[in-house]
Amino acid sequence: MTHTTHTGPAIVTRGLTRHFTSRKHTVEAVQGLDLEIGQGELVAFLGPNGAGKSTTLRMLTTLIPPTSGTATVAGHDVVGGQRDVRRAIGFVGQGNGAGHRQLGRDELVSQGRAHGLSRADAQRRAAELVEDLDLGAVADRKVSTLSGGQRRRLDIAMGLVHLPRVLFLDEPSTGLDPQNRANLQGLVQRLHAESGSTVVLTTHYLEEADALAGRVIVVDHGRVIADDTADRLKSGLGDLVRLGFADPAAAARAATRLSRVPESRVEAGGTSVDLRVRDGSAMVGELLADLGADGVPPTRVEVARPTLDDVFLDLTGRSLRETQSTHPSSTSTDADALSATDASEVAA
Numbered sequence: 001m002t003h004t005t006h007t008g009p010a011i012v013t014r015g016l017t018r019h020f021t022s023r024k025h026t027v028e029a030v031q032g033l034d035l036e037i038g039q040g041e042l043v044a045f046l047g048p049n050g051a052g053k054s055t056t057l058r059m060l061t062t063l064i065p066p067t068s069g070t071a072t073v074a075g076h077d078v079v080g081g082q083r084d085v086r087r088a089i090g091f092v093g094q095g096n097g098a099g100h101r102q103l104g105r106d107e108l109v110s111q112g113r114a115h116g117l118s119r120a121d122a123q124r125r126a127a128e129l130v131e132d133l134d135l136g137a138v139a140d141r142k143v144s145t146l147s148g149g150q151r152r153r154l155d156i157a158m159g160l161v162h163l164p165r166v167l168f169l170d171e172p173s174t175g176l177d178p179q180n181r182a183n184l185q186g187l188v189q190r191l192h193a194e195s196g197s198t199v200v201l202t203t204h205y206l207e208e209a210d211a212l213a214g215r216v217i218v219v220d221h222g223r224v225i226a227d228d229t230a231d232r233l234k235s236g237l238g239d240l241v242r243l244g245f246a247d248p249a250a251a252a253r254a255a256t257r258l259s260r261v262p263e264s265r266v267e268a269g270g271t272s273v274d275l276r277v278r279d280g281s282a283m284v285g286e287l288l289a290d291l292g293a294d295g296v297p298p299t300r301v302e303v304a305r306p307t308l309d310d311v312f313l314d315l316t317g318r319s320l321r322e323t324q325s326t327h328p329s330s331t332s333t334d335a336d337a338l339s340a341t342d343a344s345e346v347a348a
């Protein structure tokens with residue numbers, strides 16, 4: 001399979017926007033996305049349910065057209081160059097791409113044939129993927145009998161048959177148990193390192209974005225609200241030093257004292273004071289000494305490194321964990337129903 005060589009960024013979007021209009025109202029699912037993703041990056045779109053992650057992926061994989069704005073993938077416009085985009089990408093949607101009654105290996109061979117490989121090449125590629133994705137024990141079983149983790153690995157193999165230059169994974173580990181999730185993350189990292197392909201995935205697992213992606217694009221209400229490495233996003237926020245005091249009066253005095261710490265933020269409530277400051281762990285000894293000298297030694301001290309949830313909380317005033325537990329998935333049935341067929345539609 002030959003691709004024309006493309007040397008620019010893997011993905012460029014300019015003002016990329018998608019609205020869904022029903023009789024009653026319009027949902028502004030994605031609002032003016034300006035992004036550049038370089039070749040070989042591993043990027044996670046992180047955001048709560050309904051943030052617009054899947055809609056963005058569906059536009060980039062040509063499943064739905066933008067309402068306005070433009071996007072190119074592997075140098076091809078997602079509207080004008082739809083066929084070329086489809087040839088260059090692999091897409092693993094939220095639904096399962098593989099047919100239920102087929103054997104896993106046959107599914108892979110059919111997928112390869114659909115991408116223009118000869119039967120012999122498709123069989124060779126299927127054998128490679130069975131080996132790479134550790135599917136040997138299950139490849140010759142019907143897809144319907146596979147476990148969630150095995151099924152997800154087969155889905156990923158399906159997306160990789162034609163050696164795509166850009167691989168899109170929509171919530172690859174949703175529904176998997178922690179062990180299978182960890183295995184899958186290791187697999188994605190290995191595939192990325194070995195193939196050099198660009199990998200773009202969506203997730204609402206904070207730990208997954210943190211551990212896996214070189215770059216985290218945080219989206220909320222259809223907009224990018226942060227875009228950086230997980231480490232830089234977190235260190236920009238500073239450590240949280242949580243101090244407990246004997247009584248509220250001592251806490252109030254300590255808060256006044258701590259408000260003089262340069263480039264810090266102080267929040268006091270009851271008997272505790274939270275200080276947000278860069279390198280909190282390095283300066284905690286000095287802080288304790290100062291507070292002791294002022295006659296308000298803390299009774300309790302905790303220093304916490306920020307998480308990506310703290311970053312989200314800082315940016316939006318909401319916790320990503322809370323938005324997950326209080327909002328059931330807002331992805332419409334329409335989108336759900338489409339994703340299963342879409343995976344094979346793009347692949348075909």
Ligand SMILES: Nc1ncnc2c1ncn2[C@@H]1O[C@H](COP(=O)(O)OP(=O)(O)OP(=O)(O)O)[C@@H](O)[C@H]1O
Pocket residue numbers: 020021027028029047048049050051052053054055056204329330331332334335
């Ligand atoms: N086909 C559709 N028709 C109407 N509204 C839609 C459609 N697809 C998505 N939406 C709406 O667009 C918004 C963004 O949805 P999207 O699925 O892109 O979010 P998401 O970040 O991927 O969420 P999740 O994590 O739940 O998959 C939501 O309000 C959703 O209900």
